[in-house]
Amino acid sequence: MFRFVFLYALTCSVGALQLLAQSKAGRQPNIIFILADDQGYGDIGAFFQNQRAQLHDASKPFEISPHLDKLASEGAVFTQHYVAAPICAPSRASLMLGVSQGHSNVRDNEFDKALDDNYTMPNTLRTLGYTTALIGKWGLEGNDKYDLNGYQWPAHPLKRGFDYYFGYMRHADGHEHYPKEALYRKYWAENGKGVWQNTTNITSKLDKCYTPDLWTAAAKKYITDHVRGRDQSKPFFLYLAFETPHAVQELPTQAYPKGGGLHGGMQWIGKPGHMITTASGTPDSYMYPEYANATYDDDNDPSTPNKPWPATYKRYATANRRIDDAVGDLMQLLKDLNIDNNTLVVYTSDNGPSNESYLPEDRFPPNRPTFFSSFGPFEGIKADTWEGGVRLPVIVRWSGHIPAKKVVATPAINYDWAPTFIDIAGQPAPQRMDGISLLPVLTGKGVQRDPTVYIEYHGEEKTPDYAAFAPAKRGRVRGQTQLLRVGDYVAVRYNIQSAKDPFEIYNVVNDPAELQNLANDPARQLAVKLPYVDTSGSVSVSVFQSYVQDRVLQLHHIGIGSPRPYDSALVPAVKVVDPVPGLNRSIYTGNFPWIPQTAGLKPVTRDHVQFPELNEKGKELKTVTVFTGYISVPRDGEYTFYMACDGKSFLRIHDIQVLDADYGYSGNLPRQETIFLKAGLHPFSFSYYRDEENGDPFVKLDWSGPGLRRQPVEKAKVFFRDKEAGAH
Structure with a gap:
């Protein structure tokens, strides 16, 4: 009998059925989802920077992330994990909704568009007994409407399933990391922009608050208050959304406080003008010592003196290191509160590394992700559907359930996390969600079905003309782009004009930089099974090409907004033997x-x-x-x-x-x-x-x-x- 491949019907895992008994007994795990902004696969030590450091090549400067590396050693890392879109708003929308960009109502550069009023990661978990909180960047609130009661954002986090919200409401707010001082870009002069606590703007109280520190202190306070509060019997879901290292690469006021956890590290003081531990000293002043004095071989000539890192990259590395310290601080808090063994922690980013810095160009050199190879072993950056723009680092820790030092090579995508969390909470996900539960591959219990990795995006920019990239990619107009992962192969196309445009085809397991376009050899055999086409395990490139051209039409809904050149294309039928x-x-x-x-x-x-x-x-x-x-x-x-x-x-x-x-x-x-x-x-x-x-x-x-x-x-x-x- 033919095996259906409907996304809606993908697995409610055996793990979920086991955890259902736990949920009835009130033992559902807490869930913390940590999201960085524009942090590349290559920015994390355990994924790429440690390998770079081991080269001992002075022409290849590197970053360090000791706390994230420790987290990776205690749990699982996904090495083939994608995001639904290579830019912030659509990526985060698919994450929250559990749907691909073929069904998301937020696409392309639709920043601040109202997130669809449907099932979301937080409202499903709240239905299953969780208290829910968002701390950090949102950007999916909808158009402003102001009346006597204040701003009436149609998709305020409190209207999409969160019980508590503390953070930046608008996308552009997150371009600055000192909300009150706004050192480099004056976003807060008008329209009430800034940091909101539920529906109250508290920006005026946030003197010298560097936002990564602010979000961390607020997150620690939320977790501690929950564990000690009247709802302590309920599990919590915390979405901690940093807006760094993106945009203005500002520096903290001082070194990260020592100790970490309940009695050390970043603390919420709550005094206007001094709300957190580090709200003192000089904003935009502290640089990690290992970066402040770092030098590199800028001309790749050992006979000439090394030069100091440009200031932009010292700042970029500091922003990433600050997130690393925050993660270490949070993990220590979980241990101090004796909840670390019953808390699932996921760490990842929203899209690939950016070439933006937002720093004054007359004072700082431009940002180039080539300095640290932030795109890792891939090519492409933010807004690219090359692997460097959409393949992101993922670390998952759940002591006692996920083995330490586990490497997950199963392809997955960020809209799989909502179904995964719902599965852990004891229910199958809604049919509305395109994602599937990743619990089987994480725990080793149950049968893991193959996720469907599908990406859409439209942007008029070009892939940067970096010497580190293959000539065929440099300066490529992006336009309408698509990506479909099938087995070890990625089919990707740029500047789409019609549904019949051919895909480039790459084996991204053997060729992660996508240097050999297999579409140039139509007769070549690919090791892959194609439903409805050929299940023998081997098909020609020409057959594969035809399959992916058909398949992407079977994953895409028209009429949601952001029109595509293939919207009116006829969805192909399938061949069925003896129906x-x-x-x-x-x-x-x-x-x-x-x-x-x-x-x-x-x-x-x-x-x-x-x-x-x-x-x-x-x-x-x-x-x-x-x-x-x-x-x-x-x-x-x-x-x-x-x-x-x-x-x-x-x-x-x-x-x-x-x-x-x-x-x-x-x-x-x-x-x-x-x-x-x-x-x-x-x-x-x-x-x-x-x-x-x-x-x-x-x-x-x-x-x-x-x-x-x-x-x-x-x-x-x-x-x-x-x-x-x-x-x-």
């Missing part, structure tokens, strides 16, 4: 908070039907009915699907989210959506969930298309399924 009429109908029972991803769940009944219809079991409360198979499209063209039901429902064709009537859905309200389809068979999945009484149970699914007036789908014999093994 038989009808659909699979599987019924699941459970107290699910949403329509769940069902792979890994055991159905209470399973049978076959000719079209989506409910049986008596499916009409019961707390019951999910899932219909899977194929829909036969008679002609090429534009098709519209219409849905109404008394409960909740969700329709995918291929991996495209066609109809979402789950989050916030009120029964009986009609939904409709249009999709462009080629004639032929298309993977079809339709789910219905009756979680509360809302009239008589019913599902109504209609469609219309070329030469096809709107009609119920059951009127046409258009559904097929795979022939079961052993069937005659």
Whole structure:
């Protein structure tokens, strides 16, 4: 029997079922997700800088990150982890929503756009018993609206699932790291910009507060207050979002306080004018000694004297080292509070390294990520869909559950983390989410399904003309770009003009710098299995090329904004061997908070039907009915699907989210959506969930298309399924 590859149906892992018992006993782990801003794969010692240091080459200066290296040694590192987009806002939106850029409502350079009002990382965890907090940068708040009650941001963190918020609201706020003084860019002169505590602007109290120190002190206070407070029996989820090393590379006021943890390190004092330990001395003055006096062989000639590092890079290294100290401080706090063994910590970045510095050009040289090779063994930077722009460092520590010194080579992407955390909390993720749980590969328990790594982005800039990059990449116009990872291979294309534009193809395991474009050799055989195409494990480059051109259309929804040149392209059908009429109908029972991803769940009944219809079991409360198979499209063209039901429902064709009537859905309200389809068979999945009484149970699914007036789908014999093994 053919194995479905719908994203919505990816695994609710065995680990989740085990942890469900823990959650019922109140032993869900705390979760801390730490996100740096524009920190490259190559900026972390354990991933690249330590190897650079071991070269003992004075022409290759290096950074150090002792605390992050220690964290990596105590848990797992992901070496093939991607972000959904190579720039801040869309990357963070996909992270929060658990969806790819094919379904995210925030794309490209849509900074400050309101995050979709749907399932998010924090609101799902809050539903599962967590208290939730965001400390640091947001930038997904929506357009400003000011009235007598203050700013009414439609997607304020408190409106997207966070119980507590402390940080920068707007994207541009994060370009400065002294919110009150604003030493290099005056963002706070107008419009109330600055640091917000829930809905109160407290910038006026933050004298000399360097934001990495400020966020760390606030995070430590939040964790300590929670552990000692009345909600201490509940687990907490903390999203700690640094806005460094991006933008103005300012320096701290002083050395990082010694000790760390409960009684040392950065502390929240709470006194206006002196809110944190380091809110004294001179802003933008302290540089780590190992960087302040560092020299390098600037001309790659050992016979000439070494020169001091340019000031820009001393500052950049200091910004990264300050985050490293903050992580060490937080980890010590977890130990001091005796919660380190029951706290999952994830550390990563939002996109590749930047060539921005925002420092006055008459005083500081420009920033170039080539100085430390911040892109690591790859090529490309922020805004590139080359590996250097989208392959990021990830460290995960959960003592007793994740083995120390574990290296995870499984490809993954940042929209997998929301489903992973939901899995850990004891439930399968919503079908709305494209990501899957990574718990099996982290813990070694259960079967890890293959994540789908898919990226979209549009930017008019060019890949920098760095000598460190291959000539074919230098100065390339980005335009519309895409990336799809399949096995060891990445298919990537730049400046897309149409859906038929060819992809460049690279084996990024053997060729991480993407130097050998395999698309130049169409007859070459690639070691990969392609669903619906060839499962033998070997296909030609030309077959692979055709597959990825089709596949990216099966992952992308039109009409969300930021138009793509392939929006109106017809979604290709699939080839199915000996299909038989009808659909699979599987019924699941459970107290699910949403329509769940069902792979890994055991159905209470399973049978076959000719079209989506409910049986008596499916009409019961707390019951999910899932219909899977194929829909036969008679002609090429534009098709519209219409849905109404008394409960909740969700329709995918291929991996495209066609109809979402789950989050916030009120029964009986009609939904409709249009999709462009080629004639032929298309993977079809339709789910219905009756979680509360809302009239008589019913599902109504209609469609219309070329030469096809709107009609119920059951009127046409258009559904097929795979022939079961052993069937005659």
